[in-house]
Amino acid sequence: MEKWINWLGRDQLQSELSPDLRDEMPSGLESRPAFVKEGSRYRCGRCGSICCLRQAYPCICKQHCYYCRECIQLGKVRACDRLISLPETGGFKPLEQPVLKWKGILSPQQEEASKDILQTVRQGGTRIVWAVTGAGKTEMLFEAVAEGLAEGKRVCIASPRIDVCLELSPRLQEAFDQVDMTTLYGGSGEVYRRTQLVIATTHQLLRFKEAFDVMIVDEIDAFPYYLNEALYYAAKKALVLGGSQIFLTATPDRQMLKAIRSGRIDATILPARYHKHPLPVPEARLLKGSLGHGLAGSCNASAHLLRLLQKKRRCLVFIPTILYMEILLPDFERQFKDWRFAWVHSKDPERKEKIQQMRQGELDFLLTTTILERGVTFADIDVIVVKADHAVYTEAALVQIAGRAGRSSAYPEGEVTFYCEHWTRPIKRSIRQIEAMNRTARKRGLLQ
Template sequence: MIHNRALLTGEHVKQISKGVTLKHGRWICSQCHSTRQSHFYQYRSVILDKKIVYCRNCVNIGRVDNMNDVFLIETHNVKSSCHYQLPFELSEQQQFASKKIVTAIAHLRSLLLHAVTGAGKTEMIFEGIKYARNEGLNIAIVSPRVDVVIEVSMRIKKAFVDEDIDVLHQSSQQQFDGHFVIATVHQLYRFKQHFDLIIVDEVDAFPLSVDPTLMQTLVHASKFKHCHILMTATPPRVLMRQIKHLEVIALPARFHRYPLPVPRFQFLKINPHKKQYKLLKYLQQQIEQQRYTLVFFNNIDVMKRLFHLYKNEVPSLTYVYSDDALRFDKIERLRRGDHQIVFTTTILERGFTMAYLDVLILNSHLFEANAIVQIAGRVGRKAEAPTGLVLCMHEGITLPMLQARHSIKKMNKLAQKRGWID
């Protein structure tokens, strides 16, 4: 979908319509397909002497209204040789999943991969990507989180060096023809009946998990006959009810054949106004042992207060959260090893991989089970450092904490039963 006619070159226009239309007394957005009337804002244009209605739900990727046309371009398919480079062999579990994915794509049949964190999901889809592009299928690999999109795009572009890959998020622009796209889910608003294959990483992540219009975006961006590969380590019950018709593939092992780190529980009541010896000692020990540490908070104000308390005691300490203007720079510096200790919100619970990493969850009694599982999944993801510490500091053990630990132990037991971990 294109907003500006001047951007059209040799494309064939399939359909022209207003960005916002009125049908049966209700406004409908041509871009995000929202029909929720609270999403539409109306005002009177003094210059045009007309009522202007625009959609606020998708305004971040381009405003559409009832006055201006949008142009739907005819989609087309182009085959590619699509070779990839992988400097290691897939594990037995990864090969099993890869074959399942290729079969699903070949038959345009959707499925859910319930794969533990660190299972090597990205590498599992490589053969499926190659098959799809060899057949000329248009593919999109999407995630609700921009951090995940950036992480995944770096790994895929490194493997598929000869492919024209569009990476689309809030800070990037489309460069190629959209046959191979890696993007945040919101960017799919731009595409209509275009993709034969959509792979959704972290399908349970916010905001996809709570926004019905985003889930519908997957459908609107897909052709009538399509394949959706949904991937997550923590499928919520709501999602499982929605997709109960799909085949579910359980993948309980990490690619390096080491078990998932099991969270340890330790009592500590956090005081945001006073340094606490137990916490300070732990952070200093992490530095002495040359381990990198993510310290997770559920409250930004508490995180900032503790940062100012400990910043003089802990070398190169920093913090990061979703609205941090230096967020991406800080994460890149963490990857380079410039920071050994980072205070963070759940913005880093997904899509972050680093060797020699441990995690500490402060006030873990306030976290949901899925969040604890995802945070624990940051540890031990690299083959050169497959173990690590997951420490939950709490004011009382809660049911979600126990559920998270039980879920991790259950996956380890299943992986051992299948012979996929040592």
């Protein structure tokens, strides 16, 4: 049993077990087939996705087997394999009061949300916290996490993005200094160790089964819908029956909005930013008689950019795809050769350095694809979106992009402009959503 202590609450493949573990199988071990047959389809037991392979492939079992493509990054799940899990038993080292070492002050709206979250942690169930970009989400989790930990519950904070996890982990370690905690993400190189507090990417949650009493998922909207389903599956699988789930989001999707409006899910809405200024409302500029490929749009946008730069403003310019960026780059290089600028995209190895340069004010503007749509904070910038009618800009993406402006309390103002050739639903809806949030905030008296 000693050897298995680290594997409490884990969900792993039988073929991955080390030989010394295999010798000594404890009682209470649950073993189930890696693939579940549903009618004529097969579902992966680890990630819950339906297998969509063209054929079964030759396998180590000398037969032909299906495998799961969705979660292959965590190791191949073969149909002939089995998944092994051991129920979590708790029994963590008792903590001394006060568990929470953080001494900040919450705004009245954060205070309210913090109470709501605490209640969900006590009662179990699901709660959505819909907080606008820059509302200060992490701080309002502290109280609830502290109580959960004090009661000996196992707590997990997950996010789809590695950047967010890496940013969270030192802050939490500081706030809960006596709590043993690990940060799990792909390629961390660390050997897994069972701890009471876990920070993980949502992908890593697939390796757990009924492990956590409290599951907090940040930025649940970071992926398009079809990926989201896997995320909910992972969050649910890793949660103990009757545990509490808290989802944080700045831009709930349609389905979630419906659930919130109909009252099917408990929701807490935070419509104002921490600094009590309204969100910058984007202005959409429609271009008439354009050239079809949207180059006219970028011409107009670049004239606008020039005006802003001459006013000594710093800008973030969003461009829909890498391909599009490659087309536009020569134009930008010609037109803005006197200005300092850089471009980043998801496949750029120097992206961290460039973002750091922008943050330190060494660049006048930064061209970016949607990778900077969330998570990053630059003080005092304006935002321009080129070709905002492109399909990559969903409602959530546009709200997030608009949320990059005016984030710091020293510079709460910022200008957000969308350039488009057509009005699209996401453009209209994102503007409407931001305006609605500002209205709610004003009504509740949360703005200065």
